[in-house]
Amino acid sequence: MPDYLVKATAANGQIRAFAASTKAIVETAHTVHHTSPVVTQALGRLLTAGSLMGSMIKNRDELLTIKINGEGPIRGLLVTADSQGNIKGYSYVSDLKDTPDNPMTVSDAIDDGSLTIIKDMGLKEPYVGYSPLVSGEIAEDLTYYYAKSEQIPTSVSLGVLLNEDGSVKQAGGFIIQLMPGTDDETIEALEKALANTSSMTKLLDAGKTPETILKDIFVDLDLKINTTEVIRFFCNCSRDRVTKALIAIGEAELSEMIAEGETVELNCDFCSEKYAFSTEDLAEILAAIQKRGKEKR
Ligand SMILES: [Zn+2]
Structure with missing residues (x-):
């Protein structure tokens, strides 16, 4: 029940x-x-x-x-x-x-x-x-x-x-x-x-x-x-939400994570769901931030 x-x-x-x-x-x-x-x-x-x-x-x-x-x-x-x-x-x-x-x-x-x-x-x-x-x-x-x-x-x-x-x-x-x-x-x-x-x-x-x-x-x-x-x-976390969190940490830290060359795994505190981001994924997120930055300028 x-x-x-x-x-x-x-x-x-x-x-x-x-x-x-x-x-x-x-x-x-x-x-x-x-x-x-x-x-x-x-x-x-x-x-x-x-x-x-x-x-x-x-x-x-x-x-x-x-x-x-x-x-x-x-x-x-x-x-x-x-x-x-x-x-x-x-x-x-x-x-x-x-x-x-x-x-x-x-x-x-x-x-x-x-x-x-x-x-x-x-x-x-x-x-x-x-x-x-x-x-x-x-x-x-x-x-x-x-x-x-x-x-x-x-x-x-x-x-x-x-x-x-x-x-x-x-x-x-x-x-x-x-x-x-x-x-x-x-x-x-x-x-x-x-x-x-x-x-x-x-x-x-x-x-x-x-x-x-x-x-x-x-x-x-x-x-x-x-x-x-x-x-x-019920946890409402999603890859989308975690991506937004990664965007929020900013260009400098993302660049650093990419330079380390390792897949980053983020866990949701609430439900322990794991979200993995390869360096390619991270580079894509960084590129999107930089593109948006340019458009603003
Ligand atoms: Zn969750």
Whole structure:
């Protein structure tokens, strides 16, 4: 089954909720980036958060980026999502040499650091929100970010469960937010329900789905599931885009690369796709820049 996400409201619109299953997205990330177990978990959690937060985007052209910088060995993670369910991301270090016999927690891998949310709405200046990490476990860090940076009481749960061979067994998460003016009775009922909810990995492993997880939480809070959307790991890189990046580095550096006489291989950070440019390819790009330069003059 493809990954999907449900959007819901509860308690007469006082609460909004998003829940997603993201096993295929996380497994794709694991496969393309060759991540070791703890990195699969960290990146998988952030990709799941990206899926959920991407679905909150109101403007079709808006792009969301979530960046974590950490002092731990993983150094950082970056995920981007659009409003159409396309998610991609990578970790700065993919293999931390952790194994089932020598495990590492996500919080150890990330350590102290910061969380940055960039919302690029196509305007001159993107919106940038920032908060320090409180635990390095990602879900708690996002809860804190929402409280501090956007003043929205939020509950975030993210989980990735691995098979013994490091492949993804289960992955998913939810984000629940209180709208301004939610009455105390509703808040209390939600808090109680959340306190009785087990971890995301346990719920998914017990066969729960995004719908049934939300139904269980909102059993007394009049849940309304509004939409279901397919989400996927998708990178929009292409040879054309990489060529544009090569044009941008300029004549001097291109000439140098050509003089070295070797094929240049560029990897996409997001999906690890390799793009090879022979010296002939590079010479062609350089000639095109020079021709354009002459036309301008
Ligand atoms: Zn790519």
